[in-house]
Amino acid sequence: xxxxxxxxxxGQVRQSDTTTEAVxxxxxxxxxxxxxxxxxxxxxxxxxxxxxxxxxxxxxxxxWRSFEDGDRDGKSRVGAPTTExxxxxxxxTNIGWRDADAYGETLSARKRARMxxxxxxxxxxxxxxxxxxxxxxxxxxxxxxxxxxxxSEPVRETAGALYRRAVEAELLPGRSIEGMATASLxxxxxxxxxxxxxxxFADVSRVRKKRVQRAYRYLKQELGLAIEPEDPTRYVPxxxxxxxxxxxxERLARELLDVAKREGAxxxxxxxxxxxAAIYAAANLTNEKLTQAAVSSVADVSRVTIRDRxxxxxxxxxxxxx
DNA sequence: GGGGTAAATACTTGCCT
DNA sequence: AGGCAAGTATTTACCCC
Numbered sequence: 271x272x273x274x275x276x277x278x279x280x281g282q283v284r285q286s287d288t289t290t291e292a293v294x295x296x297x298x299x300x301x302x303x304x305x306x307x308x309x310x311x312x313x314x315x316x317x318x319x320x321x322x323x324x325x326x327x328x329x330x331x332x333x334w335r336s337f338e339d340g341d342r343d344g345k346s347r348v349g350a351p352t353t354e355x356x357x358x359x360x361x362x363t364n365i366g367w368r369d370a371d372a373y374g375e376t377l378s379a380r381k382r383a384r385m386x387x388x389x390x391x392x393x394x395x396x397x398x399x400x401x402x403x404x405x406x407x408x409x410x411x412x413x414x415x416x417x418x419x420x421x422s423e424p425v426r427e428t429a430g431a432l433y434r435r436a437v438e439a440e441l442l443p444g445r446s447i448e449g450m451a452t453a454s455l456x457x458x459x460x461x462x463x464x465x466x467x468x469x470x471f472a473d474v475s476r477v478r479k480k481r482v483q484r485a486y487r488y489l490k491q492e493l494g495l496a497i498e499p500e501d502p503t504r505y506v507p508x509x510x511x512x513x514x515x516x517x518x519x520e521r522l523a524r525e526l527l528d529v530a531k532r533e534g535a536x537x538x539x540x541x542x543x544x545x546x547a548a549i550y551a552a553a554n555l556t557n558e559k560l561t562q563a564a565v566s567s568v569a570d571v572s573r574v575t576i577r578d579r580x581x582x583x584x585x586x587x588x589x590x591x592x
Numbered sequence: 593g594g595g596g597t598a599a600a601t602a603c604t605t606g607c608c609t
Numbered sequence: 610a611g612g613c614a615a616g617t618a619t620t621t622a623c624c625c626c
Contacts, residue, residue, distance in 0.1 A: 578619090
């Protein structure tokens with residue numbers, strides 16, 4: 271009697287895996303979700319909606335005041351803000367292509383030759399390295415996909431950091447940049463506890479679902495990523511807001527899922543399918559009009575699956591009541 | 593609209609070599 | 610290591626009420 275196990279794809283499903291990130295006793299003001307602290311970045315995000323609660327303790331932006339009397343232009347002591355999503359963290363300089371000095375005067379032949387050599391070296395230091403070019407392209411991909419899926423900034427940053435680690439661990443040779451970039455982004459959303467379905471990533475990526483999953487598994491294993499098994503309740507806020515159901519129904523959906531989890535009725539079933547069914551069942555119970563077709567399309571789960579799961583959820587819930 | 597079903601497909605696991 | 614078979618979940622494409 272074998273079963274499809276959606277909760278075992280990180281190879282080591284243990285209770286202790288869930289404690290990698292410190293769990294705060296706070297809850298999100300927006301959606302009441304669990305708040306996850308990311309100590310390494312001085313950030314706290316909501317596990318449900320990805321909302322950033324505590325922005326960085328360190329301000330990496332320029333300082334918008336002058337330090338010398340009469341110096342009205344030089345209001346910045348630092349360069350551009352650093353970010354994970356620039357291949358050199360935004361710290362590079364550029365040497366212009368024009369053969370003119372800062373005042374616009376043309377340069378002598380000797381100086382021109384020297385500038386040419388400088389450019390050559392500048393070029394070599396900055397982008398010659400295959401790894402750097404690799405990062406550049408991957409970060410572009412990550413940013414593009416994240417925009418398409420409307421993912422929060424911290425998620426993008428995490429994805430960038432993961433990808434960088436993958437490159438540094440030399441995981442890339444023999445694998446496609448897009449595949450690994452997509453996998454990094456997927457892993458990031460899982461780590462932040464606001465998961466999206468793999469198919470969503472495959473839709474906005476040039477790689478197919480299969481490749482994404484393969485790359486994801488590889489990434490997770492090689493980097494020793496501790497990622498919690500997918501929890502159906504994590505999908506509830508997403509689906510609920512897309513379908514515009516009441517808070518009451520949303521709460522009920524969570525309860526249905528909690529009961530199902532306690533009864534072990536969820537093992538082997540797809541988390542998104544369960545969440546979709548719970549929303550549908552809850553909407554029915556609170557007399558809200560919600561068609562299976564509507565839920566099916568936002569959750570990316572077939573009507574058949576919703577029907578099957580929602581009957582099960584109701585059965586388990588009813589058996590539990592007495 | 594909901595609900596049912598059969599065949600096709602996807603994914604996992606265990607077994608084998 | 611990788612191929613293969615078996616078992617389960619999910620989707621697809623019909624159907625009826």
